[in-house]
Amino acid sequence: MRVVRLLLAVVAVALLVLAATPWVDRVEPSWLPAVQALGKVWIAAAVVGIVASLVTRAWFACGTNLVAIAVALVTIVNVSNRPDCDAGDGRLAVMALNAYYGDADVAQLAAAVQRHDIDVLVMPEATEPMIAKLAATEAGRRFTHRSGQTPESRDTEGTVILSRYPATRVDVPAGEAEIFQQPAMSVDVGGTPVLVRGVHPKPPVDDWLQDWRTGLMELGQWQRANRGRPLVMAGDFNASSAHAPFRDAKRGMYDTAGWWPTSTWPLDRAYPPFADIDHVLVRGLSVKGSGTEDIDGTDHRAVWADLRICSR
Template sequence: MITAGLGVLLLLAATAALAVRYAPIPGHRTLYLVIASPYLMLAAPAAIVVLAWGRRWPLAGLACLLTAVLVAIQVPWFVRVTPDPSSVGVRVMTLNMLYGEADPADMVRVAEGSADILLAQELTPEAVQGLSAAGIQKEFPYRALDARPSSAGVGIYSRYPITYSTRIPGYMLAMVNARVRIPRITHDVSLLSVHLDAPWPRAIDGWHRDLAKLPSTVSEVAAQAGEGAVLIGGDFNSTIDMLPFRQLLANGYQDAARQAGSGRNFTYPANKRYPPVLGIDHVLTRNATAVSTETVEVKGTDHRALLTTIMVPTG
């Protein structure tokens, strides 16, 4: 009876992990459950072992079926997509700077060695000054910034000329759109530096509003870009297990980690004694294909930088 009870509890936990991936997130209780879902999924194979040990074969068979379903929905994130052979590699780095407190010298060091385009969130006026003092303009002479106090600012630094930039209103935090001209690429590449409102620990309403509005914004950016590539990066305050985030992957948009087959990129929190447990920083692509993603520590912030190499077609 003990093994049966434990096995059923494990089955229920894994079933909840599956169900919550396709459910709305009305409040914090559901939010915490979906955050925990990738770890709760591990209850399914554990249930197989427990139920088989107790010779509860029908329940063990159900646990096998549930495990297969959970594995199937994860597999696409580990299968690499082949890029267009006539493409140019563009390296994108996105980083939440924790109220602008990220160490500017370390941030510049990482960006200089790993990026052609830097998308910054929580960019304060003081952080802009710090990055300038650290020499960011040497390798990234072009910029489109909306620096604001506390957590509200964002910005784009680029090795490539910025041909257009604008601020996008209507969100809880700043959002900057720009286009860059890259050698050998026919159409200018559109960029968007994103920081959605946090769903916790404060009220979840701002997050709901931002996520409800973002699909129309990215669709507008896609329409303006036409056949050109679109690269969107930042702190989405959402994991791949959240249905509202996955709904962004439409109209040609793809998650870079899925295209690269690199699975989950855990970026938060990065300032604890334990490794990051959440992947809330993402890069989305359209008319382009990511071939690699990785995370890198930057001193002074609670996020790891997400580095992505994206192949952008020349035509």
Template sequence: MIRILATVLGLLGLAAALVGLGVRHVPLTAQPVLIVAAAAPYLVLAAPVAAVLLLLGRRWLLVLVAVAVTVAGVLVYLPRYQVPGAAEVRSVEVRVLTTNLGMGQANSQAFVALARDAADIVAVQEMTQQAADGLSEAGMDAAFPYRVIAPAALASGIGIWSRHPIVNSGRIDGYALPMIGTRIRIPGVVVDTTVLSVHLAAPWPQPMDHWRADIGRLPGTLDEVGRAAGAGAVIVAGDFNATADMAPFRALLDGGYTDTVAGAGLARTYPSRGMWLPLIGIDHILVKNADAASARTVSVPGADHRGLLATLRLPVDMTAS
């Protein structure tokens, strides 16, 4: 009886792990599939448990299958925990913080204190006019004298603050929520750095049509931005409402961009309000012509997301193409 029960539970665990690995490669056309994709890291954890259960059930061939699935899971997720090596070229380090302010509910004083101590460039999403005023009153403009902000009601506000001069900026149209781009002149870096603050439409609980349209359009925008930047670094920070286990998100990396959560594991950022512990990583900092020295999540009191803070290395010896 024990062997039968262990076998049944082991098969269920093996099936869950296989679903977790497989869903990473399928089109996300329905919300249930998207939810399963978001849960993929947890489903894959069922593989080693399945191996033990099938061993108890003496199902030797299935044990080998479960071990193989476990190894596949390790190969998929281990790179996210590997700390990057030292830079191979001379570079300038720039600290970038991105945070969804939770429809403006983040504590302004706490956020300004965090940003002032930890960041050189700050990208925010869901910034209401009240939140923008609160940040300014708390000293954000004094710590970051250059800014491009577009406060708006509910989830539509967005902005960028910088310690370094913003020499050009503009809005990127065609998305459900506003997106802004800037050129920032960083001392020691030959070519001005392009920085985007992005917020893709949420795929849940509302219908996911806007999200699918946004994330489907974004590779083209990133390609265009990358070509315009030439040899300059590109930093794309914000709330993508997508995890690294979703195929449409990984498609964003096909044009030479990398996700900066190196060494940060799953970098879970949402949900984080109240007693919630973050379960999924939907906030990202993508870079091109640069790399990450480190990345970690940080607490933002009052917001429903944790912030994502990355130290980036921007090569010094660049010439515009």
């Protein structure tokens, strides 16, 4: 029994170390961002460890597992920066979907747009053929304004903002946003201009780790430079609150996913999604509702938020 308790203690300490990795602001070693994103997995493992510890009376292991859960929860539970304002009449429903090289099922996407009465649709990895298919549907015909052109063939670099409200293109600073399109538009919601930014920084893979971090930091600098007006940043951030660069990018903004964000990636594996990397972040807007949608043809869940212009 002593050996079992020792093994449980070693595993618990390892889980505590893994759960604490989100507090390490580094891009090396290359596996670190992936490990940081596994907070929910470490919590599940710690719960199993607590049960085993109670059965074997391994009190040190039990306590260590409890600490590991608490440490992981700090970067998972979303309780900060919730908008403190009264909801006005101006409505803005936003949906973001990584269209996966333009392969996302357009019929299912159109149905989701209709179901949630979406006003602004942000699509990283969109292509012109996919946008044309969407425009041919009843749901797609509502979008009368768009941010710009996307690739004609299957590609990761196209991001489009589609709006049913009058909208004008807003220039964004040069930087990582020039590599993967990340356009911005000023959307007129009943006379109130709302700044909307489509987001798709590079993913945290070996060759792009520093670019991934730089891209998220640039998003943080951009949104803080645009204080004083209603703001939405939506899309595939390739990061969650487990990553320090994302926490900087969203500083002062609210993640509409709620207190326990739904995992949105990867959707097409034998195991369930484990990372919440798709977000609708807001500032100066009241959140009436939010959720996710599963769309065939892509490995990301769509995320949506029903927003209101603040009346004060």
